[in-house]
Structures are given as C-alpha cells and as structure tokens.
Amino acid sequence: MEQLGPADPRQVGPYALVGRLGAGGMGAVYLGRSAGGRTVAVKVVRPELAGDPGFRARFRQEVAAARRVSGAFTAPVVDADPEAVTPWMATAFVVGVPLQEAVARHGPLPEGTVRTLAAGLAEALHEVHRAGLIHRDLKPGNVLLALDGPHVIDFGISRAADGTGLTTTGSVIGSAPYMSPEQALGEPLAPASDVFALGSTVAYAALGRHLFGEGAAAAVLFRVVNTEPDLSGLPDGLRYLVGACLARNPVHRPAPRQLVELVERIGRPDTAGGWLPQAVTADVLAMRGVLTAAPEPSERPESPEPPESPAYPPPAYPPPAYTPPPADAPPRQPPRRRLPRRRVLLAIGGGVLTAAGAATTVALLREQDVHEQDVRDVHAPPGAAATTGATTTRPAVASVPEASLAWKVNLPSACPQLLSAPGVTACIGLGHIWGVDDAGHTKWTADAGYAMGGMPRNFSALGGDRLYTVGMAMVGAAPRSELVSVNPADGSVDWRLQQDHPHAVGELLFAGVRAGRAYLIGLGDGADRGIADTGFHVWAVDLAGRRTAWLHGDQAQLLELALLPGDDHAALSTQDTLKMLDAKGEVAWERRMPSLGLTAAGGHYLVPDAVRGTLTALDPATGNPTWTTDGVIGASLRGDGFAASADGGTVHCLMKDADGGVSVAALDTGNGRPRHRTPLPPDPPDAAYLGARLLLADGNLYRMGPDTVLWALDPADGKPRWKYSGLKGKDPTTLAWTAGDGRLCVSDPSTSTVTALHANGA
Template sequence: MQAFTPLEAGDPERVGPYRIVGRLGAGGMGRVYLARSPGGRATAVKVVHEELAEDPAFRARFGREVAAARRVTGPFTAPVVDADPDADLPWLATAHVPGVPLGTAVATHGVWPERSLRALGSGLAEALEAIHRVDVVHRDLKPSNVLLAPDGPRVIDFGISVAADDTKLTTTGAVVGSPGYLPPEQLVGRSVGPAGDVFALGALLAYAATGTGAFGGGPAHGVNYRVVHEDPDLTGLHGELAEVVARCLAKDPLRRPGTLELVEELGRWEEADGTHGTFTRATWLPAPVAADLTALRAAPLPEEAPAAAPADPDLPTVTVGVAPTAVATARLGAPPQRASLAARLRRPALRRRTAVLAAAGTLVTLAVAAALLLPGAFSGSSGGSGGAGGTGSPTATAKQLAVQELWSREQGFNGRPVVAGGKVVVEGGDGALHALDADSGDTEWTYDELGGGADLVGVSDGLVVAYDSSGTVHAVDLDSGKRAWSVGAGPHTAPGTEFNLYLRVVVAGGTVYVNAMYDLPEDDERYGTYAVSALDAATGRLNWTRPVEYGLSHALAVEDGVLYGGMWEKGGTYFYALDADSGDQLWRYRTGEEIGGEVTAIEVSGDTVYAGDSRGVLHAVDAREGTRRWSHQPDVPSVEWFPSLVVTDGVVLGSTGFNDTGYVHAVAADSGKPLWTEQLLGEPVPHATGDGSVLYSSDTGTLYARDLRTGRPPAQTRLSTGDPAAAVDGDRVYFDGGDGRLHAGRISLTST
C-alpha cells in the first residue's frame, strides 16, 4: 500500500539521511517506509530484507539496477532520488506518490470504463517507454506496482524487482514475478526483454476491465499453464481496445506492439464534447476511485515518528528482531467498526506466500482440545448457547494477550514448525530436518539424508514425513531421527513422463498418497500431466494411480478410509472422494463449471467435509453421499480460501485473501451462517481454539485472540518483525522472530 501506517517496534528511525515517519508496505524484496528528506520532502524508502542483503550476487545486481533506474525520467514514473547499495541493509528512495494501488481500486469498486482503461494504458505505455529507453526492463509490472494519481498512473519498483535474479532466490529454479503478469517466454525459461513488460501491460488492462484477469485465478501453476497454452479471456473488452490488448498478450513477443505504438493507439479518445486525449481532464479515473483518492490525499502525512507505547511492567513480553526490543501487549476494548476505504488504504501490503507445498492438515491438526489449550487462560469468554449457529453472549471484559519467551535458538528454517511428541521439527535452511526439545530448545537429532533439500509434510504415527526434490518421500522416526522407510517417485511416474513436483503429500495407515505433476516430452503440445496415486510405505509398491488430464489441486486429505481432493476436468472443476484402498471414485461434487476454480482447503468433521475454493466459496458436503449441505461466500473482495481450515465447537474457521487484504471468517458448521469476519494486515493462519476462543496469526508478525462465536473481545500481541511461521501447541507458540532465530513462548490470555 502507498498510504501510511504507524511505525512499530523495531522499525528504523533513520535510513541514510531520511527520517522515517511511517510504514507504506512490504513485499518479497523489502519493506517500504514513508520518510522525510533533510529538506522535508515526502519520500518512499525501500529497505532490502536482511537475507537478501547477505547475498553478494544480489548486492552487485541491485547496485547495477539502481544505477540504471536513476536514469529513468518520465511523467508516469516515481523517480529514484537516492540509494545506498553498500549499506548494511541496501536501500533506495523514490519520490512519494500518495496514490491508490490499481489492485485495491479494482477490488473495491469493480471494473473500469473504456475511457479510464485507455488512459491507464497510455500512461503505463509512456512509463514503460521511459524505463526501456535507459535499457531497464521492469519484469514485475502488476496491480500493486501501479499507483493511481489525479494526473495519471505511476509505475513503481523498477530497478529493484529484477535484482533477485542470479541470487539465492532463483538458484533453485524459481520464477520471480506474479502469475498472470509473467510473459510466456519467461515461464519457459527464455530471455525476457521490453516485450515482456508489454505483455504485463496487456494483462493489467484485462484485469481492470474484467476484475479477474485474462488468465483466471487460483494456484500459480494453473495460471502459468493458461498463460503458456491458452488464449486470454478478454470478456469485458470490446472493439479496438480488445484488439490492442489481445496483441499485447500475444504468445510470441515479436508480435506484441511497441510502447510508442501503444501510446498512440490508446490515446485515441474523443469525449462527447469533442475534447481529445485521455489526460486532458481530471475525470480519467472512475468516479468512485477519484473520490477515494481525493480523501486519501487530503489526509496529512505524519511529521514525526510516533513514540512507541511503553511496555506494561506487569506483563510478560517477548523479545524479537535484531535489537532487544520488548513488545508490549496491546490492550483493546470493543472491536472497531469496519474501517473506511481511506483508512484501509493506509494498511501495509499483504505478502502472499507462494510456496507450492504446505503441511498436510490430516497429519498435523492445529486445533487442540479445550482441556489442553491454555488451561484457565481463556475463562470468561462466552461459549454461546451451544448451538452451531448461536451468536453467544459477548463478554464486555477486554482481554489481554501476551507471550513470554521461554527460549530461542540460532536455527534458520523454512516453513512452519511441526510440534509433536515433545519435539519441534523444522525444515532447516541447510536442507536437513532438525528436531529440538520443545521445552529446552536443545537439538535432539538432525536428518540430512534428503537429496536436494527437505519439504516437511508433518508427523504421522510417530514418524516425521518429508520429501526431497527427486520425489523421494522419507519417514523419520520422531524419537531417534533414524529413517524408517523411503518411497521414490518412480513407481507412480508413467512411462513417457518425468516427475516434476508434488502438489501435496499425505501419509495415513502406512500408505503414501500424492498429488503429482509430470513433465511431458518437449514435442508434446500439452504443458504437463497429473495423477493422484497411493504407494505402500513399507515396500514402495504402487497400490493404484488415477491420471488427471487437466490438473489437480494442492488440497488433499484422508479420513476414515476416504481420500478427498480437487481436480480439473473438461466439464469443470470438482471436489472428489476416492476409496483410499482402491482409488475407486465414491462421488464427485462440482464446485465450478469452468476449469480454474479448484479446491484450495479441505477439513473433515464428522459426516461433513468442508472445502474452500479459489473463487472464495466455502462448501459443506455430505461425506458419505457427496451431496451439498450448504455453501457460503463471504461478502468481502476475496478470491481464495487459504489451506488452513479448523472445525471446532460447531464453528468452521478459515481465512481468505485478495491482493493486499486478508480476512478471518467464522461460519456456523451446520448452516453456513456467517458469525463474524475480521480484516487483517496480512495473510491469516488459524492456529488453535479452546474454552470458546480462537488464536490466529498473520504474516505481519502479529498473534490475535478472539471469542470463537462473536469475534469479541479483540486482543493481540507482536511475535515477529515479519512472517512468524507460527505453530501453536497447547499454551506454547513456536515462531520465527524475524532475527534468524526460532523462538518458543508461553501464551496467556487474561481479562483486564
């Protein structure tokens, strides 16, 4: 976001000569601050993340890109005014544009008329011409990198978005950029030039015209497949404008128009009164967007950084970050009303994690019994009337949430820790699995036999399950750290194909279930093929496999001998149930009539299975018959349910997100009736419930507590300076403190 939020503990007071006065947002490259220059000019300062700063290749590339970006001048760019690539944490400063991000404007107010689309396109094309003129290619043009101002759009983040190339971010073969805006030549590993930015411009115009994008939504691999192999959906675009966008989205970069050609074609606009040109009037923006922008720009910028609130000496605190900063527990009263758009625009951007694989929910259940979670700490929260649809009796007593640090260890790790059997298991940055004593943090064992790094799945029947890049699934004894068995990808890889990656792995009852993607020969016109398979863990023998032509979702779960998952087929998108022993289909439930709206989250409770999809719909389906019980779509601009669903005490808890906003939802399990929704400053992850309350965290580093049925009273505390990757077990929380260390803390929730 480009509207400020207050500073938080651990934020710098100064960066170079710039005085930091607020937060503007965050992304994969760094955090952006609102600052004042020595002369008082409002400036946006981006500070690179510490892990990138440690990479010499990144520093060298960053310095080159910044030097080139400083030569960019143009009316539709935010110029780079200062930088220090050699600082401990490299940074660059650009002119501050108090504008609304394009993604926020479209998500809030819907699609744009032709006049506004032409103005947007011609302004972006002129900005790209200025960037390309000095031999810079943006390579990450997307809705959040386009700010809307009264006199036209502004392109930001050129000169830093490509600096991750040749660094540890891409040495594993990852593609840097945003699905739907990456050109097909980049997705197939070819060089990317200015025509790649033209492709992204076409995708931006299609997004503003349709609200969904030219290649749909959902998981990155599905979007990327459609970019490479399918025609764009330009519904909502007509006539000459549709033809221009179609040429921008041509698969062959040589067939795309140049930026000057686009400025001329898109600038051909005549008002009813004969006025020519797209920026000759202040009405180039849709009226609701212009009104929001006026309100936003009228808000005064902070003159001084607000002083941090003193910590309450009677409360336990948790130390996070590089400096020993005590983070005070927030004391909050009744929940606020939904913020106005102008206020919401001041919130920092949500950083969507793009990891392909996550821990299987059937192996590690984060919901724990009320008797185990925070004994006595959650007393005072109302449990409601006992019915699933009851609203409960909201307590008037404010709650105070605190985390007291128990230990921390120098333990770099990837993903979320798994807590089981008195141990904390983490996937280390060194590619090995590590088990630490949950009480002391002492290392119990290290398993380093995974070739090409580890992807931690979870714990099942006393075994830690993970797989490596070759497709081999390993089971490690939780107590000893010794390998119990391993299963390779060969048995489930069909002749004529090559194993590519696992979309999801689940282990249950001595059987390994996988959703996998396979590569086809180079001369095959298809992008890839898919299959869901079951292998015997003891022998590695293939029990059964079911090929799927179009695609499988990331969601997979096993319960009571039934395997639940999501797939795309020619007739639409489906949620299915298979006999876990034979692979025979028990039923299939259609979630959408088109390919692409796949299931993203699954949780089974009793005789009902709950599935969230990438279109924002939560489905409740009879687990035996596959018939619809109910469906619910929250009234928020969200398009995808995130993987973690929790069902407890008659309530379904989950989270959704879209662009720069995340939401936590509580829904009555028996009826689908919405109980409450909470908007957050990051991607929410539900963790645990107990005694009528729920805990969840976000990737902005905050842990929250709410009443399960009413969402009241709110309480929160800071865990980390970034994504905490938190795991909750009883009254303990284990998390990344943003300082390269794994922290353990004790949670308390008390009345104030």
C-alpha cells in the same frame, strides 16, 4: 500530504522537508525541496532499521538498483546517502495520479489512452530490463499518469536479473492480481514476468477491474496459475496485445520493444489534445496547483486540524495500544481520518505522492489495504491477551537454545510435499517419491507422484498404513488423473486407479483420507458441454473398493476441503461460500462467508476470516456458528495455520498482540476460549506476516516464523523449548514441512534439499 510531526525530521541532506507523504515498512516518505527550488520525494529509513547491518546493505543495493534505471517513463534517483546515520534516498518527483485511483474515480480509460499507456509502460520496462533488473511489482498502484505520459515507480522490490537479491531474502514479493504464473509458483523469474504484469495492468485500465478477479490473494493466485482470463471485453487490438503478454510460457511473451512496435501497428493514438481524459487531466492539474503553494517547513509542528473530508492515511508506526471497549459497547468501525481541503487534493486516491518516492516491499498476502489492517486491530481479543497496554513481556530470542541439525540431504529434484511415516520421511517430488530413513539415507524410490508446477501443494496423504498420491496417466491421447497406493515401508506400488470421468481431469489438491475415502479437488466439473472442460470437482474415492464413490462438480472455483475424523462428510470452500457435502457428494447446506484456511477440529468446522481477524466454529449438521474468537491470525497459503490436538479438544493458533507481536494460543474447541495465551519471542521488525504456519507432533507445537526460524513450543503453555535458525532467510511460503515419528523435516524446493531435526532439538 500531512504536516510534519514532532518526530519527523526537518532537513535531510540538502533538502528541507515540507510535509509527510506517506509511510511504509521501511520508513517514511517526505516532500522535499532543495535550496534551488527542486522538488523531490525523499524516503527516510526508520531509525531502528538503520542500525541493522543487513537492512542497511539491502537499502544500499536498492539505491544502486534504482540509480541504474533511467528513461522518460520512470522516476529516477537524484540523490541518496545510504551511509548516513539515517539512510535516505531522493527521487525525481512525478506530479501524477496513480492508474489505480484514476480508474477507481473515473472508470475505464478510453482505448487511445490505454494504447499510449501500453507503449509507455513498455518503454519503461525496456529501460528497467536494460539496466539488468526485473521490476517484479508492476501494477496500477505503481503507475503514475502524468501529463507527459505514464511513469513506472517503486523499484524497492526489484531484483537483478543475475539473481542478486535487493530485498529481505525470504520475503514473498508481488501483488497477487498482477503476478505472473511463474512468480506465483515461486519459480525463477526472467524479464518476461514483468511483461505478464504489463498485460494485466493494461487490461485493468481498459476494463476497470482486475483481470483475474477479486478476493483473497491465494484465490487470485490460484486463478492466475490455473485459469485463462476472459479478454472478450477488450477492443480487438488491445485484446491481441494483452493476450500476447499473458502467454503461459514466458518465452512466448513479446519483449517490451516488440510491444511498442505492436502499438504502432495497431495505430498510434492522436494525443494532440493530451493523452489523458479530461477528468484525469483535471486531477493532475489540481495537484500541481496545490504543490506550487505547498508551505515551507515550520520550526515547530502545528496543532492537529479538525476532521473535514475522507482520505486514506498510511498506517501508524508503532501500532497504537489496544484498549478494550466496555462489554455493552456496540462494535466500533475502523477510524478513517479526514484531511483539510489542500491535503485532499494531494491525497487523490490516497498516496499519490507517496508512490513517486516510496520503495515499498509488498508481501504476497498484503494485497489488502490499510483499512483491512485497521479491522484486525479493532477485533483484537479483549480479555485473553497477555498484554498490558502497549507493553508485552516476551522471552528474548537469545534465551531460547539452538537445536542441532539431525541431517540434510540433497535429492535429485524438488519435493513440494513431505509426509512423515514410521521410520521414513516420504519426499514427494514431481513424478517420483523418495523414502528417506532416520539417518538421511534414501531407503527407496517410487515412480509415482504428480508432475505439475513447483509450488508446494498437497498431492499425497497418509491413510492407515498406506501412502496415497495422485498422478497423471495417458489413456490413448487423453490425459487421465489416477490415484496411486504406495507402501511407505518399501516404496512398492499396490495399485493405481484412473479417474473414470472424461470431463474431470487434473487433480490440484489432495485434501486427505477420512473414513476409508480419499478426497481430491481437481479441474473440470464433469459436465460435457462440447467445449474444453470447465469448472472444478471433488473426487471421492472408496479406497477399499478401489472405485469412485462420487464426483461433485461445481462451476465455482473450489479452494479447500475440510474433513472431520471418522466422518464421511466434507466442508468445501469457494472464494466466498462454504458448502457441506454429504456422503453422496450432494450439497447438504450452504453458507455465504469467506473461508480461506478452512480446517476442522473438535466436531466443528473452523472458518478463519483474515480481514476481521476472527475464527468461527460451525456446527457441521446445520452450518450455524457456535462461537467466534477475535484477534486470530489466518492461515498461510499452505493452509496450515491451525493445529488441533489428537482428541480434537484443543486447537492451537497465533493471535496478534497490541504491541504488534504475536502470541500462541490454545483454544477450547467447545467454546473458543483460550486455555492459555503466551507471547512469543519477537520477530524481526521488518518481518511480513503471511499467515500462521503450525504443526503439532511428538509433544511439540512447531511454528515456522516469518523469517523461517523454526520454533518448538510446549503445547501445554506455549513456552519455547528450542529454535533452529539454519533456514533463516529462506522464503517461508515456498517450504514444505512435516513432523512425526520423532522428527521435524523441511523441504526447500528451490534447492532440492530436505533438512531434518530431532523432536528434542538434540
């Protein structure tokens, strides 16, 4: 717990504030006491958000939702004033250690403790669901281990089961390792989604690790959706319970009450001596002892105390200005503040107290911690930023003209991908493709396409004068992948090619067409092990010969494939490794490095590092770095964070500025230096950056903002030409888009609609 600073309030409603517990995107959380001595966690909204009517309405809904939840294993709301000049909410304060920190400090929990945990979480979810809510972010960080049992906290991102939203429409909500497959795919949720998260959380407590592995959020979500977890390390009873919770079909998962009954059948643990291990109990008792001695608030803030011991503070708001280091200075490490001894006890695991009252909105790609954001700030570009200190001159949003809608069409089903061909927009659905002309009329329909999931993925690609799409055929009783060639002029199917290897089935990603070959990533490494197909593969197809050119199998999870124009080589990324495949599908070289958002331009493979905020160009012949640029915002889950010019000499990207905003930059692919760097209009203050989304076509550089406002920028200088706000509030990570032939089209799979804008905005 930190002492109150000059800007912190000393009194909120009937509660005197003792100290600051933490901070998040919505505001700060304080330890408060009433005149009668009641201790609460008080969440106070940031003043600049309090003036936003939309945010105030969402906060009002959040309070109402949290008040609907009661029960022994939750932290109920005890008081709130969402109509105050500065809105606030107070929750019962739970003296407990987050499950995540308990496991990190002391290792996996004993089986008996985990069984009690499972039953307690199930009881809490029963109360949440009985109130008509879905929690949507159950995870170890939102479970407090108290002496009287586990407590589920943080209802800030919960959603009413009837579909009433309680957070910013368009935010991607959840924590990757604990999201259900349907949540990861952006599909409608039911209470069973929380049960999947319960299973993952219980497994973490028993195993001491994330069930779906570590790494970038996109990689984890890929495993959640496409792989089965290894439960062999769990005791028999827990293995059955967790396995039931993780059923792929939500209707097959048990209800919370059934989970409680299942724990009873497995065997009620003996809790006569306390349900927690001795070491965790000691942490809770130490915390309780410190709380009873917490100081009363002083009239003026105390002087800062010298550093003593490490802890994990919340991020500062607003972010500090960036000061470039001397040219010869060694790289700085992110600062890690230290807290006095009493604060260390309160900060066991970094934010124990914060969790009891904070209703934090968690974005999909924010499963990284505060330290990761510090790294990005440290690596802000020293010379190229269009900023002076913390001041950045940005064009006003209102000064940019609003574009007119060209047309909008409702299609029979969702279209997770769009492709722009001459005179037609190909809307790739799940099993069908619709060709929509420039007036928004359906010109043709093709019976082709994939039938898998609802998340936007690339199942098709343009090559020459043909559209190629991947589908699934049945050969006897066995499924077989197939590649389909479609004429985009009239939707006629030219030919179909079946995957000719029985142990490589189910294409997941169509990487593109280069030098007469199509490249796809799929399941199964091609090896016959006498068991279900495992691993992944790259399938290269000779389009002229209509045959397989080669198949590369790999036991590692394959994420992305980058292709250079006119080249028959391919760069292949896994979670932590980059490989170059030659013209025969053999590994030419291999380099250990994160490469989520891998792309190619200007004769280089461009590898972003979202943690450090860098973009590195690799020589395709050797894999050696040729240049690195700092301060770059990584790609979105769709991988469209970088847009290269037609000649490959320039790649456009977004870069983070010292004031917290972003600029658009045009990097010279020969040396990584910005040709220009231009500050963009400010995004909403509560916007979650989930990676950049950029397209380059028709002389425009298009950007999809975090609030789903579409921007057309001049690629020569980055200045805005027009914007379109008609999709504002949609979820930007679920939308598919394409540009070319004089139009920008956006598909919303949730409503099966396609929206089109003319390139000139008129």
